[in-house]
Amino acid sequence: MTEQGPENAVSIQARQRLIRLFPCFAALSAAQCQELALLMHEQRYSAGEKIVNENELVDSIYLVVEGEAEVTKEIRRRKRIRHVPVAILGVEESIGLNDTGFYSTTGHRTATVTALTPMLLLKLDIKDLSLFLKKHRLESVMYAASLQMLRMQFIKQSLPFSKLSRDRLQWLANHVEDVKVPAGTFLFHQGDEGDKCYMIRAGEVEILATNEAGEVRQLALLKPPVLFGEATLISHTPRNASAKAVTECELLVLRHEYLSELIESEEDVANMFMTLMVDRSRPLRNPHVTVHQRITADGQALVILKNPDNGSYFNLSKEGAYIWRRLDGKHTMQDITLDLADRFHVFAPDVVAALISRLTKAGFIHNLEMPDESRLRTQPLWVRSIVNLRRLLETRVAFGDADKWITRMYQKYIRYLFTVPAQLILAILAVAGFIAFVLNTETILTFFSRERTSLFLVLGLIPLSMIEVLLHELGHAFTVKAFGREVHYIGVGWYWFTPIAFTDTSDMWLSSRKPRMAVNLSGVYVDILIAGLAALLIFLVENPYVQGMFWLFALYTYIGGLRNLSPLQEMDGYYVLMDGVEKPRLRQAAVVWLVRVFPKSLRHPRLLKKYKAEIIYWLACFVYLTIVTILTLVVQAFVFNVLGIRANPYVSLIIPFLVVIFSCVTIIADIRSQAEK
Numbered sequence: 001m002t003e004q005g006p007e008n009a010v011s012i013q014a015r016q017r018l019i020r021l022f023p024c025f026a027a028l029s030a031a032q033c034q035e036l037a038l039l040m041h042e043q044r045y046s047a048g049e050k051i052v053n054e055n056e057l058v059d060s061i062y063l064v065v066e067g068e069a070e071v072t073k074e075i076r077r078r079k080r081i082r083h084v085p086v087a088i089l090g091v092e093e094s095i096g097l098n099d100t101g102f103y104s105t106t107g108h109r110t111a112t113v114t115a116l117t118p119m120l121l122l123k124l125d126i127k128d129l130s131l132f133l134k135k136h137r138l139e140s141v142m143y144a145a146s147l148q149m150l151r152m153q154f155i156k157q158s159l160p161f162s163k164l165s166r167d168r169l170q171w172l173a174n175h176v177e178d179v180k181v182p183a184g185t186f187l188f189h190q191g192d193e194g195d196k197c198y199m200i201r202a203g204e205v206e207i208l209a210t211n212e213a214g215e216v217r218q219l220a221l222l223k224p225p226v227l228f229g230e231a232t233l234i235s236h237t238p239r240n241a242s243a244k245a246v247t248e249c250e251l252l253v254l255r256h257e258y259l260s261e262l263i264e265s266e267e268d269v270a271n272m273f274m275t276l277m278v279d280r281s282r283p284l285r286n287p288h289v290t291v292h293q294r295i296t297a298d299g300q301a302l303v304i305l306k307n308p309d310n311g312s313y314f315n316l317s318k319e320g321a322y323i324w325r326r327l328d329g330k331h332t333m334q335d336i337t338l339d340l341a342d343r344f345h346v347f348a349p350d351v352v353a354a355l356i357s358r359l360t361k362a363g364f365i366h367n368l369e370m371p372d373e374s375r376l377r378t379q380p381l382w383v384r385s386i387v388n389l390r391r392l393l394e395t396r397v398a399f400g401d402a403d404k405w406i407t408r409m410y411q412k413y414i415r416y417l418f419t420v421p422a423q424l425i426l427a428i429l430a431v432a433g434f435i436a437f438v439l440n441t442e443t444i445l446t447f448f449s450r451e452r453t454s455l456f457l458v459l460g461l462i463p464l465s466m467i468e469v470l471l472h473e474l475g476h477a478f479t480v481k482a483f484g485r486e487v488h489y490i491g492v493g494w495y496w497f498t499p500i501a502f503t504d505t506s507d508m509w510l511s512s513r514k515p516r517m518a519v520n521l522s523g524v525y526v527d528i529l530i531a532g533l534a535a536l537l538i539f540l541v542e543n544p545y546v547q548g549m550f551w552l553f554a555l556y557t558y559i560g561g562l563r564n565l566s567p568l569q570e571m572d573g574y575y576v577l578m579d580g581v582e583k584p585r586l587r588q589a590a591v592v593w594l595v596r597v598f599p600k601s602l603r604h605p606r607l608l609k610k611y612k613a614e615i616i617y618w619l620a621c622f623v624y625l626t627i628v629t630i631l632t633l634v635v636q637a638f639v640f641n642v643l644g645i646r647a648n649p650y651v652s653l654i655i656p657f658l659v660v661i662f663s664c665v666t667i668i669a670d671i672r673s674q675a676e677k
Contacts, residue, residue: 010065012037015122018063021092032136039132040122045115052095054112057152057169060125061096064089067119073111086111095121107152107170151176151252155199160227160273168266176252187229187243187251194232194239195256200224203249209241221246233259234273283356284329284366291324292510302584304509310363311400311488313506315584319344323355327365396502398491402477406490410481418482426529433532437554440538444551445642447544457549464553466492466499468530468560473501475526476519480505483515513579520575527561562628567620568667577620583613590617591670621667625660632656 010018015037019025028036040063045051051062054074071087089095095113132138151173155161161172176199181187187198190210198205200222207220207228219241222228232239233256262269292304303321305314316324322343326336333356337349359365416422470492477487485507492501508516534554538547565573570587578586593614601607608615633656640647 009042009120010122014065015040018065018092018122022063022094022097024097028138036124036129036132039128040124043121043123045119045121047115047117049115051113051115051119051121052109054109056109057156058096058107058109058126060123061094061129063122063124064091064093064095065120065122066091067115067117069095069113069115069119071111071113083112088116089113107173155252160230160269164266164269168262172254172258172262175258176254179251179253181245181249181251183245183247183249185245185249187245188239190239190242192239194229197227197229197233197254197256197259198243199227199252199254201250201252203251204246205249206244206246207241208244230259230273234263282329282332283327283360285324285327286364286366289364294510294512305364306507306510307363311486311504311506312362312364313509314359314362314364315509317584319346320355323352324359327356327359394493394495396491396493396500398489398502400489402490402504403486403488406477406487407481410478414478415482417478429536430525430529430532433535433554434528436538437531437535437551437558440535440547440551441638442642444538444548445639447548449643451544457545457552460549461552461556462499464549465556468527468553468557469499469501471530472523472526472560472564473503475522476503476505479519479522480508483508483511483519485511513582516579517576520572520579523572524561524564527557527564531555531557531561562631565624566663567617567624568663573624577617581613581616583617586613586617587667587670590614591667594618595671625663628663629656629660632659 012034016030016033019028019033019036025033025036042065043062045067051069054072067090069089070085071089072083072085075082075084096109152169155169155172155176156164161169164172187205188194190208201224203224205222205226205228206218207222208216209219210216228243229239231237263273286307286309288307288309290306290308292306294302294304301318303316303318303324305316305324307313319340322340323336326339331339333349333352337352340346340348340352356365417426473490477490480487480503485505488504488507490501490503492499494500505519508519531554534550534557537550541547541550564571567574567577567587574587578584583589590613593611597607597611601611633652636652636655639645640652
């Protein structure tokens with residue numbers, strides 16, 4: 001451990017003699033040498049203790065009074081890191097200096113220095129050295145280097161730049177400007193167009209705002225090392241307040257073009273600026289948003305926000321609802337965070353920032369705009385091409401204001417299908433259709449094995465599957481109408497090579513549990529009904545190719561229905577389960593429980609009682625995978641028997657294994673991600 005030695009261990013005369021040994025200080029007068037000696041502090045290090053580390057910012061220099069130290073450099077070869085000795089430092093040598101000034105030209109340590117024996121050093125802070133050089137107007141090169149190091153140290157202290165790489169930090173230090181302003185100077189006024197932001201090195205700056213009545217009030221009093229004035233540059237809006245120097249200030253000025261380059265190229269900087277913008281803002285609720293409450297089965301109160309501007313909804317917990325009520329345009333994120341801590345004894349600034357950011361993006365906050373975080377334009381052409389191709393392969397087209405025509409169609413025709421007699425008839429058709437599918441399977445498979453050209457019938461699934469996914473979503477939409485709720489939009493598209501459709505059912509959030517579950521199940525119900533009708537049509541035609549087409553379509557639709565029931569992915573079955581246990585974000589909670597809590601529960605079983613919903617989720621996943629595996633084995637054995645295929649018992653397990661793996665890909669990724677955290 002570093003110890004500061006007694007100040008009289010090294011006399012002033014001994015210090016002066018040691019200082020004069022270094023050429024960069026040789027020209028100092030006796031008075032200057034004595035002044036510099038008094039600025040030094042004695043420090044002791046034990047054998048094996050690191051004095052400085054490679055790549056750290058240079059914040060001080062050292063002169064060796066007693067002991068020896070080893071200098072090592074880091075070398076990377078084939079992902080392996082080695083520390084290679086390059087020198088031994090002894091008495092009357094230095095750490096950080098050479099004959100002409102500073103050893104480092106980048107502002108970072110170029111090597112690691114470790115004490116080999118107990119050592120006594122004289123330490124001189126760069127800040128003190130820089131002031132000394134400036135005061136006596138000494139070596140300009142050395143002064144400039146010390147000033148650069150001070151800039152880098154200071155910039156590193158500013159939150160948005162705390163994670164900048166060494167090269168980027170040096171680049172930024174080269175592009176900031178030093179400015180000194182007297183007390184009372186206005187740096188900018190409310191309403192100005194901004195082209196620069198500021199970092200305070202010394203002094204105080206107050207932020208002032210003028211309201212509509214012309215009253216001026218102080219919003220904040222800023223001190224080093226705060227960055228301010230950046231929000232205007234990011235949001236491209238006029239200054240929303242004025243900045244005035246309260247005392248004489250030393251500032252670093254960063255111009256818009258350099259800040260923009262940093263945000264576009266450095267993800268950590270961009271994310272930190274987004275957080276700062278939210279932190280300093282005074283978010284204001286969108287006045288059009290309405291608030292609804294719903295009580296869950298376990299008595300928990302949920303608050304649901306409805307935004308009529310874009311037809312979106314937002315679920316809030318009790319703490320989230322409290323934050324929402326504080327978004328009155330008068331409280332900053334810091335105010336809200338502290339209020340939340342007082343009320344609920346939870347200090348969570350990251351949670352508050354994340355919630356406000358999500359509310360802003362969804363249009364629930366009136367006076368904030370989140371800038372586009374995409375930096376696609378800065379990427380190479382091949383990266384942009386791949387991203388654009390992926391967007392093309394994941395195209396979606398939504399038709400807004402769908403509620404009008406869906407309501408008309410429901411009232412005129414579809415509502416009769418929701419009567420009890422109609423539902424009985426549909427259920428009979430679904431059961432009869434499944435029986436027809438099973439009865440025709442052997443005949444169809446025999447035909448496929450005999451007529452190889454019949455495989456081209458798979459191409460016919462493309463248009464039929466597009467019709468099926470649309471009917472699936474209409475099933476959701478019409479069930480929403482059956483419960484008297486709204487469908488804000490419906491759309492179609494494709495995901496890579498598979499057609500998709502989607503329906504906005506978010507208005508059902510305002511309903512109770514059973515109606516929500518019915519809406520989620522309605523799509524699968526439509527799948528089963530369509531598959532059954534396709535199977536029944538096999539009896540009405542004699543052409544074996546047409547029969548094969550109907551059978552393939554029924555098979556495709558049954559598989560799709562079974563896949564939609566999976567709780568492992570965020571599909572219909574998952575949402576049914578989530579509504580059934582009344583647990584928002586069930587899968588995320590279950591993954592966290594499995595990784596963090598379950599291992600402890602093995603030693604303390606009483607912990608299991610608190611996580612009923614999470615346990616039910618994993619049991620449902622196990623049951624689903626078991627059913628899928630058994631069905632795959634049974635169907636595979638039947639198909640192999642009809643086609644006369646004899647497979648090794650172990651080989652026959654490959655397809656069921658792959659089915660299980662593909663079903664679990666998403667949840668496995670979630671588990672690994674949570675484990676890494």
